[in-house]
Amino acid sequence: MIEFSVLNISKKFNKKFVFENLSFQLSDSNSIAIIGKNGSGKSTFLKICAGVLSPFSGNVEIKIGSKNIDKTNFFLHIGFVAPYLQLYDELTPTEHLEFCCNMKNVKFSKSVIEKVLEEVNLENRKNDFVRTFSSGMKQRLKYATAILHKPEILILDEPTVNLDKDGCETVKKIVEKQIQNGILVYATNNLKEENFSSNVLNIEKNNS
Amino acid sequence: MSFVFYVFKKDFHSELRNRYSINSLLMFVMITISIVLFGIVSETSDSLVLSGVLWIVIFFSSMTGLSRSFVNEEEKGTTLFLQLNSKPLHVFLGKFLLNILLMLFINCVTILLYFFFVSDFQVKNFSIFFLTLFLGTFSISLSSTFIASIVAKANTKGALFPILSFPILIPIFISVISATKISVEGKSFSFASSDFQILISYILVIFSASILFFDFIWKE
Numbered sequence: 001m002i003e004f005s006v007l008n009i010s011k012k013f014n015k016k017f018v019f020e021n022l023s024f025q026l027s028d029s030n031s032i033a034i035i036g037k038n039g040s041g042k043s044t045f046l047k048i049c050a051g052v053l054s055p056f057s058g059n060v061e062i063k064i065g066s067k068n069i070d071k072t073n074f075f076l077h078i079g080f081v082a083p084y085l086q087l088y089d090e091l092t093p094t095e096h097l098e099f100c101c102n103m104k105n106v107k108f109s110k111s112v113i114e115k116v117l118e119e120v121n122l123e124n125r126k127n128d129f130v131r132t133f134s135s136g137m138k139q140r141l142k143y144a145t146a147i148l149h150k151p152e153i154l155i156l157d158e159p160t161v162n163l164d165k166d167g168c169e170t171v172k173k174i175v176e177k178q179i180q181n182g183i184l185v186y187a188t189n190n191l192k193e194e195n196f197s198s199n200v201l202n203i204e205k206n207n208s
Numbered sequence: 209m210s211f212v213f214y215v216f217k218k219d220f221h222s223e224l225r226n227r228y229s230i231n232s233l234l235m236f237v238m239i240t241i242s243i244v245l246f247g248i249v250s251e252t253s254d255s256l257v258l259s260g261v262l263w264i265v266i267f268f269s270s271m272t273g274l275s276r277s278f279v280n281e282e283e284k285g286t287t288l289f290l291q292l293n294s295k296p297l298h299v300f301l302g303k304f305l306l307n308i309l310l311m312l313f314i315n316c317v318t319i320l321l322y323f324f325f326v327s328d329f330q331v332k333n334f335s336i337f338f339l340t341l342f343l344g345t346f347s348i349s350l351s352s353t354f355i356a357s358i359v360a361k362a363n364t365k366g367a368l369f370p371i372l373s374f375p376i377l378i379p380i381f382i383s384v385i386s387a388t389k390i391s392v393e394g395k396s397f398s399f400a401s402s403d404f405q406i407l408i409s410y411i412l413v414i415f416s417a418s419i420l421f422f423d424f425i426w427k428e
Contacts (some may be wrong), residue, residue, distance in 0.1 A: 018214070024286060045346065047288075050292065052288060052291040052428075053426075053427065053428050054427055054428065072295050072296070072423075073295075075291070075293060075294065075295075080288075080290070080292050082288075083290050084288070085285075085289060085292070086284055086285035086286045086288070086289060086372070087286070088218075088222060088284075088286055089284070090221070090222050090226055091218070091221065091222065095221065099214060099218050099293065100293050102210070102211070102213075102214040103211060103214055103293045103294045105378065106292065125395055135237070138357060145289075145293075183418040
């Protein structure tokens with residue numbers, strides 16, 4: 001049983017609130033779409049949900065079974081994909097995934113890497129430097145790093161940005177699998193993507 | 209500890225492929241030593257003055273290369289990737305490990321060049337000299353890594369690093385210059401013991417502060 005609680009989150013930059021008192025609570029096999037205009041704070045909100053940005057006020061809690069997860073261990077339970085998430089140009093996909101395996105206590109083996117790269121259709125480029133990749137291929141690799149440890153919570157910002165038709169299909173499969181096995185939180189401006197979830201949180205409405 | 213090694217390994221691979229820090233450090237050391245040589249020309253210089261000059265070379269080379277550990281991550285936007293895949297402490301210690309390795313390598317090169325080209329610099333007590341060099345390298349790497357993590361979040365990274373570093377590194381430089389002078393004069397170990405005590409205390413204080421505060425710096 002997983003519980004993901006985002007409670008009364010507010011964030012301000014330069015004394016101005018970007019958003020105030022945003023909350024949601026999700027459990028297993030649940031998802032939520034975060035929508036709002038450009039600059040409404042969707043990405044900031046997702047970063048706070050992922051535990052990489054501190055809120056001005058409010059709290060984010062992850063509970064697995066009866067155990068509350070410490071904030072420093074959020075990364076072990078969260079997968080995150082966003083256009084502004086940058087990869088290392090001088091490393092290969094295998095090296096990226098090896099690093100993620102090692103840091104997240106996933107047993108590193110060739111078969112694990114190959115399986116996840118197959119899922120995102122990058123198996124033929126596993127030893128090429130990321131600097132030679134297109135933005136779509138980088139986006140696929142970000143998905144591979146995010147799903148490698150089978151996270152309980154998957155957070156996606158603009159899930160299909162930079163992706164072609166095949167890539168969008170891959171994302172759809174990943175999203176469906178995640179909704180079956182865990183929790184999905186994503187931010188989008190794309191009306192088609194809004195249909196991934198029946199729960200919608202409109203940041204602007206919440207702030208008006 | 210293995211997580212620290214994995215961060216170090218990733219950074220080491222990146223550094224081997226980019227060679228950004230190592231190249232800028234090496235170039236800086238060679239240029240500074242050349243300028244020192246042009247400055248002293250054929251004049252006989254006092255070993256005591258030259259021991260101070262040696263640490264000036266080391267200070268400025270560390271200012272050139274060590275800030276890259278965190279600044280590179282910020283500039284390339286890869287900080288988020290690290291935040292999503294590791295604990296803050298592992299990142300700090302991994303980067304610190306790489307900075308020590310870089311500084312040890314650069315200081316070895318600096319010392320070799322210095323001994324070879326600056327003939328007036330003669331060390332009489334090598335045990336004090338090498339211990340000073342080791343403790344100096346360790347403390348400079350530690351404080352530089354910590355300062356770099358703060359500076360990386362600022363807009364004026366390049367200018368801020370030496371400005372912030374200078375007051376924080378002053379205790380190190382007073383002690384290492386004094387201990388190097390003692391090694392040049394050939395005095396016994398007991399004369400340098402107070403300098404070593406200061407360096408070890410400094411390392412303990414900065415290490416504790418880094419571990420306590422790095423979480424807050426790392427997470428905006």
